[in-house]
Amino acid sequence: MFDTVLVANRGEIAVRVIRTLRSLGVRSVAVFSDADADARHVREADTAVRIGPPAAAESYLSVERLLEAAARTGAQAVHPGYGFLAENAGFARACEEAGLVFIGPPADAIALMGDKIRAKETVRAAGVPVVPGSSGSGLSDAELADAAREIGVPVLLKPSAGGGGKGMRLVRDTGDLADEIAAARREARASFGDDTLLVERWIDRPRHIEIQVLADGHGNVVHLGERECSLQRRHQKIIEEAPSVLLDEATRASMGEAAVQAARSCGYRGAGTVEFIVPGSDPSQYYFMEMNTRLQVEHPVTELVTGLDLVEWQLRVAAGERLGFAQEDVRLIGHAVEARICAEDPARGFLPSGGTVLLLNEPQGDGVRTDSGLSEGTEVGSLYDPMLSKVIAHGPDRETALRRLRAALAETVTLGVQTNAGFLRRLLAHPAVVAGELDTGLVERVVDALVSTDVPEEVYEAAAAVRLEALRPSGEGWTDPFSVPSGWRLGGTPKAPAFPLRVQDPVTYSPRGTHAVTAGRVAVTLDGVRHTFHRCGDWIGRDGDAWHVRDHDPVAASLSRAAHAGADSLTAPMPGTVTVVKVAVGDEVTAGQSLLVVEAMKMEHVISAPHAGTVAELDVTPGATVAMDQVLAVIAPKEAAQ
Structure with a gap:
């Protein structure tokens, strides 16, 4: 076993790897950018x-700086985690040339399976069924469009070099092909430095099932069962579970053997995942999609049902050990489900969010595990992936695991940064999810029923209670009776104070219930029902949901409206970076015209003109960093301009 291992990553996966290194008595070396100087993994x-x-390009994606860090600290091996350089064949080769062990598969296997086009050809030759799609690499836009028309819409555009849903585009209308190909290339280039695309047939209502494989350097390859990953948004997984309720033992064994053959076909070593797309109506008709040559985000559910530490086995295999078990020794015990906690705002269309973690509670124990890179004070910015943590539950059966995970999500608190925890809790209670009737489009079909933009009255009641408590005298010395917020009026009926508040739209709210405000908590009783919230600063939360309740200044708002009378201010929907500016001050624009592109956490958002008019103000340039709700441009209506 190694003495010292450098973890070439950040966040929750770095913390996760460090945990296993510590258990094995191996010295861990973290790396950090200036943005992560005080991060938990550090x-x-x-x-x-x-x-x-x-910037990741100058830190976590810098092979030279990572190798320098390994040399300075005497590391013998490098664990890449997932994301960043985890599936970069050049990095794996550079580690080998520097005398370091890359804790992952051989560079040639990474290169082969990282090219989705070559990967499909390789596994097809090994007898593994593949999804029908385009053939050949380096296709032009016109060739991609021709292939899509030949296959027949709907089709899926996919970056050859990527994964995680980045740059993937579902196209249902051939008239949209040109725009979608351009957008897919742009996202692929930004995420992977390679804009090569392929096109595949889209299978309606498919299930996404993947097989975990483990191979050593002595010719032994086993699979550790499957994970169901069909609950996705924007082609990105948000809930995963093991095992899948769809598969019977015969199909599980067949898919497992196909995954083993795929791993053998590229000379694989270490932990990897073979992903299949499966028609829900006939699970025996499964198709290879891709192989992820790294540890997966969802690996904990496999660990909980097999009892194996996959990071430990990555280390042991990289150190030259043989697998200590055969295929017949693998047993799946119970059921496990994982939820990915991401910095995104469900009420704003799941746009990326950011901020400082002010109050944090992450459940552990009693069949619940949280893998996290967070701590109170963590700054969540727009430079890196939005996933913050993972909450995983295990039980003797699926019903128990789901119930435990819903309860754990209700206990999860991340005040200061908006997350999807409450949304995931409601999703896990949806009848289709409870029944196991899943497909990759389910979340998009039910999302509106699980997200509400309405703010419950008790939220305003709690916020007002906190402000009311702050106005009360301390009790020391003389108290001016006119300063006590009792609502008393000279010669009139007592009236509760009113607080101008804002979550989304401004509201002037007068508390009408009873309250109990303590450090970190506020409880309010309305109409005989008690509601308890966590609180910190201007944030309150419960059951995984959180609200940022700010004081509203009606005078300032009125002045702002007067300054831009008749015009529309376009604001940043999320904290991020302006990557494209297509207009200048004075340009005439049409309704719906694309004006700017803001990128955050590897996601693009197009800012369009709300109506025809003229660009009256333009406050940003390409490369500018913007905050949420920052004014980007002002569009004067055509009539006003005239």
Whole structure:
């Protein structure tokens, strides 16, 4: 076993790897950008090395700086985690040339399976069924469009070099092909540095099922069962579970053997995942999609049902050990479900969010595990992936695991940063999810019923209670009776004070219930029902949901409206970076015309003109960093301009 391992990653996966290194008595080396100088993974490692400024290209994606950090700390091996350089064949080769062990598969296997086009050809030759689609690499836009028309819409555009849903586009109308191909290339280039695309037939209402494989350097390959990953948004997984309720033992064995053959076909070593798309109506008709040559985000559900530590086995295999078990020794015990907690706002169309973690509670124990890179004070910005943590529950059966996970999500508190925890809790209670009737389009079909933009009255009641408590005298010395917020009026009926508040739209609210305000908590009783919230600063939360309740200044708002009378201010829907500016001040625009593109956490958002008119103000340039709700441009209506 190694003495020292450098973890070439950040966030929850770095913390996760460090945990196993500590259990094995292996010294851990963390790396960090300036944005992560006080991050949890830095504090938990045995030592840490600064590798550059916040931009990933100059820090976590810099092979040179990572190798320098390994040399400075005497590391013998590098664990890449997932994301960043985890599936970069050049990085794996560079580690080998520097005398370091890359804790992952051989560079040639990464390169082969990282090219989705070559991967499909390779596994097809090994007898593994593949999804019908385009053939050949380096297809032009016209060739991609021709292939899509030949296959027949709907089709899926996919980056050849990528994964995680980045750059994937579902096209149902051939008239949209040109725009969607351009957008897919742009996202692929930004995420992977390679804009090569392929096109595949889209299977309606498919299920996404993947097989975990483990291979050593002595010719032994086993599979550890499957994971159901069909609950997705924007082609990105949000809930995963093991095993899948769809598969019977015969299909599980057949898919497992196909995954083993896929791993053998590329000379695989270490932990990897073979992903299949499966028609829900006939699970025996499964198709290979891709192989992820790394540890998966959802690996904990496999660990909980098999009892194996996959990171430990990655280390043991990389150190040259043989697998300590055969296929017949693998047993799946109970059921496990994982929920990905992401920095995104369900009420704003799941746009990325950011901020400082002010109050944090992450459940552990009693069949519940949380893998997280968070701590109170963590700054969540727009530079990196939006996933913050994962909550995983295990039970003797699926019903128990689901119930435990819903309860754990209700206990999850991340005040200061908007997350999807409450949405995931409601999703896990949806009848189709409870029944196991899943497909990759289910979330999009039911999302509106699970997200509400209405703010419950008790939220305003709790916020007003906190403000009311702040107005009360301390009780020391003389108290001016006119300063007590009792609602008393000279010669009139007592009236509760009114507070101008804002969550989304401004509201002037007068508390009408009873309250109990303590440090970190506020309880209000309305109409005989008691509601208890966590609180910190202007944030309150319960059951995984959170609200940022700010004081509203009606005078300032009125002045702002007067300044832009008849015009529309276009604001940033999320904290991020302006990547494209297509107009200048004075340009005439049409309704719906694309004006700017804001990118955050590897996601693009197009800012369009709300109506025909003229660009009256333009406050940003390409490369500018913007905050949520920051004014980007002002569009004067055509009539006003005239």
